[in-house]
Amino acid sequence: MTTSTQTDTHTPRPSTEVSMPAAAGDQARRPRSDERLTELGEGLRRATGGRYGPVRDLARATVPAEVMVRDPSLSVPEARAWTNTSLRRLVEHGMAGSGFPVAQGGLDDVGRSCVDFEMTAHGDLSVTVKSGVHFGLYGGAVTALGTPWHHETFLPPNLSMDQVGCYAMTEYGHGSDVASLETTHTYDPATDEIVVHSPTPSSTKTYIGAAAEDAHIAAVYGQLVVDGTSHGVHVVLVPVRDADGTPVPGVTLGDNGAKGGLAGVDNGTITFDQVRVPRAHLLDRFGGIDEQGRYVSDIEGDSKRFFTMLGTLVRGRICVAAGAGTASRKALSIATRYALRRRQFSAPGYQGDVVLMDYLAHQRKLLPAIATGYAHTFAVNEVVERLQELHEMPVKDQEAQRELETRAAGLKAVVTRFGNDTLQMCREACGGAGYLAENGLTVLRGDADVFATFEGDNTVLLQLVAKGLLSGYKEMWGDLDMRGMVQFAARSFGGQFVEATAARPLVERLRATAARGSEDDKLLDRGWHLAMFADRERHVLETLATRMRRRAGDEDAFAAFNSHQDHLLMAARTHMDRVVLEAFVAGIDACEDPEVRDLLERLCTLYALSSIDADSGWFQAHNRMSAGRAKAVLAQVNQLCSELRPHALELVEGMGIPEAWLNSSMLEDETAARWTPGSATA
């Protein structure tokens, strides 16, 4: 069915280098299963592994499929119970707590905690999200916004899962606009307590994962009021249920009921009626209340403090990007493996019915998406590793931190958008079989859907990116501070902001070479691709700044903002396109295997040309591409599809989802032949 070859020899990758958080027992380190990969497939996995490749390999080798995949026919109560059981088992396998301080049994490795999240996303996304809420958002808030006392008090029961945490940020009235949350945290000096209260119906917390059934304690976002003065949004830890599950007096808990997916996550509502907690429950690393009952903070200005605190959201956004990227790769793995088996219609001169993967139309659906999947993998790896690098710096680099926040926001928006489109495309590419839950695509699509919304609505995040670009990352604004944005752009914007990344010299060198190449060579020239992406970004951003400057004095600041909102979003998207392409280029540069490298180069070209083709109208309208070149780009996309077609299997193997985790009945025959559970190799 394919021309690819399989290797009979399999070299297990080193797992001894990988440390495990304290919660993971020794037995978890032994690989339980083995996949036989083609040589190229294995090489692609290695090339896309990055710094945390061994962590991924270990998870693939040790976590049994039954922990990762859920029977799609479970009812909501059954799915919730299965999710909790599975989550505890993943903890036993070391896939939690990596980001916690070493003193509390963690590895102090926030990058690795993103990879743990990504690896759970290879299986069931309800487990992933439940894990993300409990360890990542709740545990992460305690870790990042709390002091050592908070760590010692709240992290051990979090890691052991004796105290299930939830993350109570969103309210009915305000989701994207966090600064306007209505919940109040009012300090009462008489009792040295904080009174947590929901003053209006719209201030009820909603969509809160684990609130409906399981959570014992909530990290509650609200306006901190001390001595009658509000100091902006702060986080207070509030018990919501006793150990036996009874709601705490003053706390009303609701169930959001059935959703578009994530059946295993018990999303719910929380309403507080004057609930009192000790002052110490305020996470006060960046701002708190002293013994004398006075508000104190090292950071001057509510707005700056607010954004410093919100900066801790960066990990959540990186995780969502990593999870959505994994979901896309999983769907592409299923659809491509099916397309390599499924035949339909006979053709003259073709042996048997035609394999779906041999149709150009099918190649055009799957292969550019696979190329984008690889591009996103490299881009996500880059931010994950950057997150940990910044974390490891003894002195924090604020500008680098702002840059990372911008990139994480943009990547989350771009990868989840691609994810939803790709999951649907894969479902349709598998026809009726794709619509059966047992084949693994519909549950995945329903689950991943909300990734476009949580941890920041994609449209709002792209605006955040544009604002970061306009300010050169030096300053952050409120999520939609329209007047400020217009004025700032008018004041200070002076051209494209270029980040100092490791790939920068390489990118500059390639671009410089491109300028010297002949016309004919350009289509396949990486320097030309890089120049096209960078030029598009620069032009969009410069013209945006000019337009904003022109309207900076407008009476109606909203109308001024609104008139170029589409331009603003395009600036963000073209910026992210460049960031992703450069991450791909850097990833290839780090690959030493010539065959793997050759395949990655062609994938990268397919990604770049597909993107240029998709924006063909813009490039032509702005005289960046002739009519002839526009046609040649499309022809080259087709050509690359036919060149990559013989490597379809290797490409999906390289995407790293073990076949047994695909949870797709229609692939089972092949799965049985190529995956032997229990055959330990180490």
Place this chain on the structure above:
Amino acid sequence: MTTSTQTDTHTPRPSTEVSMPAAAGDQARRPRSDERLTELGEGLRRATGGRYGPVRDLARATVPAEVMVRDPSLSVPEARAWTNTSLRRLVEHGMAGSGFPVAQGGLDDVGRSCVDFEMTAHGDLSVTVKSGVHFGLYGGAVTALGTPWHHETFLPPNLSMDQVGCYAMTEYGHGSDVASLETTHTYDPATDEIVVHSPTPSSTKTYIGAAAEDAHIAAVYGQLVVDGTSHGVHVVLVPVRDADGTPVPGVTLGDNGAKGGLAGVDNGTITFDQVRVPRAHLLDRFGGIDEQGRYVSDIEGDSKRFFTMLGTLVRGRICVAAGAGTASRKALSIATRYALRRRQFSAPGYQGDVVLMDYLAHQRKLLPAIATGYAHTFAVNEVVERLQELHEMPVKDQEAQRELETRAAGLKAVVTRFGNDTLQMCREACGGAGYLAENGLTVLRGDADVFATFEGDNTVLLQLVAKGLLSGYKEMWGDLDMRGMVQFAARSFGGQFVEATAARPLVERLRATAARGSEDDKLLDRGWHLAMFADRERHVLETLATRMRRRAGDEDAFAAFNSHQDHLLMAARTHMDRVVLEAFVAGIDACEDPEVRDLLERLCTLYALSSIDADSGWFQAHNRMSAGRAKAVLAQVNQLCSELRPHALELVEGMGIPEAWLNSSMLEDETAARWTPGSATA
């Protein structure tokens, strides 16, 4: 929240003109509910109603919401039971059997039967699909492929639902490629019976609606073998369950289990082990077995007969387009009404937080989609009415029939593609609220998803359209007769085929005027839009034919076909874009209310310019549009969005889904204020 006005006076539309099938009792005619619409909203409904407007009005006025909307938290068994109950109630309301012969209690109105289907799709799509399978596909096969004896024998128990029918076409091995189905219908002259058999595992029928639980009888597609000779695919009626639900001996029934949606439809598998039925059970209108056991048919050639029989699929495809169009309009109604209520972020000079609908980015998501929704409504109305016109002709017009089949196939593909994209967009536009099942979007999206697959995979259908265009509708080929296609195109293609429609003179007149207009006026000139669409179609089709002709002699016919498969699909898409635009133009022409007409004109311009903008790369690469014009088109799209913004409510009212049928909790306050159940007005 909006600038629209509401009328306090409500004029009920005439319902007395509308006949009801015999199954509907008199009480069903009385309107039970009333919506108060704005004047423009009501005018838009009237303008989009077409010939069957009164049928739609009657359904909206008489069918209670509880029949239409399902509690999204029902389990699969509960949903299946609810669906059956609801379906029976819809029959009481006259929404079934319109297409049956008058002698069997129908109205002999196949156009109206599509509208009945469309109206059920305003509610729950499981009911719609179950109705479509039982009445439309099974009942439709009996009606179209059977003789009066079949009608008399099988239609009355179908209409009364005493004998539940299913439509057993698709097999595991073959879905799109119907000609290659493996099931055999072998005539046994010894007993004068037909032996129905599944000779291989891949010949098991699958995804068959109603097979898992309810069906008593199946319309089974299989190869008819008489005296050792196969005569191609024919349909035989085969009982699969006794009245008490026990499977018939030789019939094995399975359950497809959980799906991506349509929880209320019991899709399943059927395997036949030498099951015998009387010879009379062969639906033999186009080919049968005579008393002497000889195969007889008025149609010479298996292929021609096959396509004549498959031609009866046309109604199913029109119904799916109508259903998907309705699902899109419903999602757009929910998302737009939510966008008119939901506020997020404050802005200088704006009273309160900004209403979502006031953001340009949100307008760009919803308003062009609403414009496309209107375009599709007119295009669907046109094929529905054409279907009935052709049905009413005393002498059948084969070429017109082929043309209708082509258009139905293309419209199904285009409308369902738009539907899936739009439903997802609407879900995301409603943020977290959109992800809760109670708000009406996620179940709808899951249900409508498979519309892209059933009644013909969209990619396969677009190929069918392209082939129809290449042959000028004179001839039909196998779904993917690649060599034939290449040769035919080389032989006979001579340019664009233009259908003779009622709108043709108008379209020609507008195009001619466009040629005389000045450059500046072109953007808003309907003639220019029509010319751009027609020119794109013509060029794509002509260059396709040229490329095919050039490779007609190729040794490798598959490679020749494959090399331009993307071009072929583009030919189909650009053809459908023109057909849809012309239907919109004809729809406006038929509207007499100047205010409504003005709104429709602007919607039509938004549809046309959005489409031109989406293909901006093509138009520029082919010198159909300058760089300056390309930029002006985009600016005009934004301008139209801001002009249409004040009419957002009227536009969704005009799309015709009663608020109580939206099944969206987040809109309930508004619903309660604007919808009074039980207030009969007639």
